[in-house]
Amino acid sequence: MNVWAPDAPLAGIYGQTIREFARVSLGGNRIAVRFTNEFGDTPLVFDEVEIAIGGIGGKAAASSGRAVTFGGSRVGTVYPGAPLISDPIELPVAPLSLLAVSYFSSGFMPFHTHHFEAQQTAYVSVPGNFVGSDLMVTQNITTSHYALSSILVEVAQDARAVVCFGDSITDGFGSSIDASARWPDLLAERLATEPGFENVAVLNQGIGGNRLLHDRRGAKALARFDRDVLSLAGATHLILLEGINDILWPRTVLAGPEEAVSAAQMILSYQQLMARARIAGLKVIVGTLMPFEGTRPDLPHGGYYTADKEKVRQAVNRWIRTESNADGLLDFDEVVRDPARPSRLRSDFDCGDHIHPNDRGYRAMADAIPISLLHIKSE
Structure with a gap:
């Protein structure tokens, strides 16, 4: 970045x-x-x-x-x-x-x-x-x-890769330093012991603070997609978990109101990324956006979580669950949210900032991924 x-x-x-x-x-x-x-x-x-x-x-x-x-x-x-x-x-x-x-x-x-x-x-x-x-x-x-x-590793002819594309949650912020406890790390460990998946790599293409539609921390997802996904040798699957910063950042010290985006704009971005992935022959698995109530209320001006921003997250998640036509769904929101207050992370999965999981939360995300979604052929 x-x-x-x-x-x-x-x-x-x-x-x-x-x-x-x-x-x-x-x-x-x-x-x-x-x-x-x-x-x-x-x-x-x-x-x-x-x-x-x-x-x-x-x-x-x-x-x-x-x-x-x-x-x-x-x-x-x-x-x-x-x-x-x-x-x-x-x-x-x-x-x-x-x-x-x-x-x-x-x-x-x-x-x-x-x-x-x-x-x-x-x-x-x-x-x-x-x-x-x-x-x-x-x-x-x-x-x-x-x-x-x-x-880069020279591998067997039948080796392939799953590309994890997203923001700081994919990048693993909040996980223990030097512990390889990001959810893509833990998915790689699962595949290494799963019969038939020993030659499947997991590539982490998360950038902290990245967004679908605006630059600042790294080029926007729409701009970096060719470099960070489509150029990678052997990729067969894309796991897409991006967009929470598009909702979170605007009207805060991080971004002005002019960078606010609607659910419709985000959905169009997902559709573009999915179309480009499918042209390249990748299967696309989309993750729902995770809860963020309570994020950084201590910072000047606040505004990181608002009821209106939560409505955008919910609208995007409804589309992902019911209309995205993705090859697979990962309902990370359901995995990590507090059942008693679904707009918040579970306290035992929270690294402390109320948006990024801790090691246990990342483990839950990795364990919730059905291995069947990563087969080359649809089951």
Whole structure:
């Protein structure tokens, strides 16, 4: 996503090393790394990059490191507005492995692209090249990620992927840091032990604060859909859970009244995303929007939850349940709402902000997904 100033991002690094961690879904013997500079206006230059099996507390597993090259060179340049994909790397990884990607720049590397709420610790070194070190000397840590975009795994011919596309609830905000407790993580763990689904990857394409129809935290869903869904190799299913921020943000400190959207506008957006997915051959599974009463009443001006906003959520959910013509329905609203007060999250599923689930809530969401919806052929 683009860097938005109120998120207080890391401006960049100078002569330092960053180590980022990410968990792959499927295993394999060869991998590649994708870096991003998609919102930048100057090149990012890597002097050296290495990937290793991840350890605890910022460590890389001893003797597991592999040099990352780009056209045979250790130096890589990520040009503005573009990604950079490495050469294939010989590194056997097991399913659900945590990998550590370390990169060093001897000059200044500015960041205009980041993943703000990654729920995974990244480590920034003191000045120096610690790419090949099992444990580097750390200057600070952050739960945002920067140049690393994805890790690609060479898999069997029959492997395929389920793409989870949404906002911070898909991104896993409110889940425990470094615990891989987002609902897509937990779905991946289910599929890894489900007969017939061992070669089905789960890809998390959630962006915190993302919306269907307006930019700010990441390009709007309608704009980023080709990059974040349709470009992904092997995708057969889309799980769509997006739109609560379109309702929540307007008339608050986050967005003015001119960005308010109606249920009808949101429904048209869903229909467009579904049409584009189906042209690409994906089956579309849509999740209902979850309750948010009580969200951030402490902030200036309030207005995050109102009765009128709740009416929009209910109208959208009625359409999803009865008229969307999706290939599958995930009634996440029913799973996580308080039976005694359906406009609120269950207290035992609430991370504390009254909109994002905690680990237990994300577990309930993942467990509620019928595996039958993820078959290639309709049952």
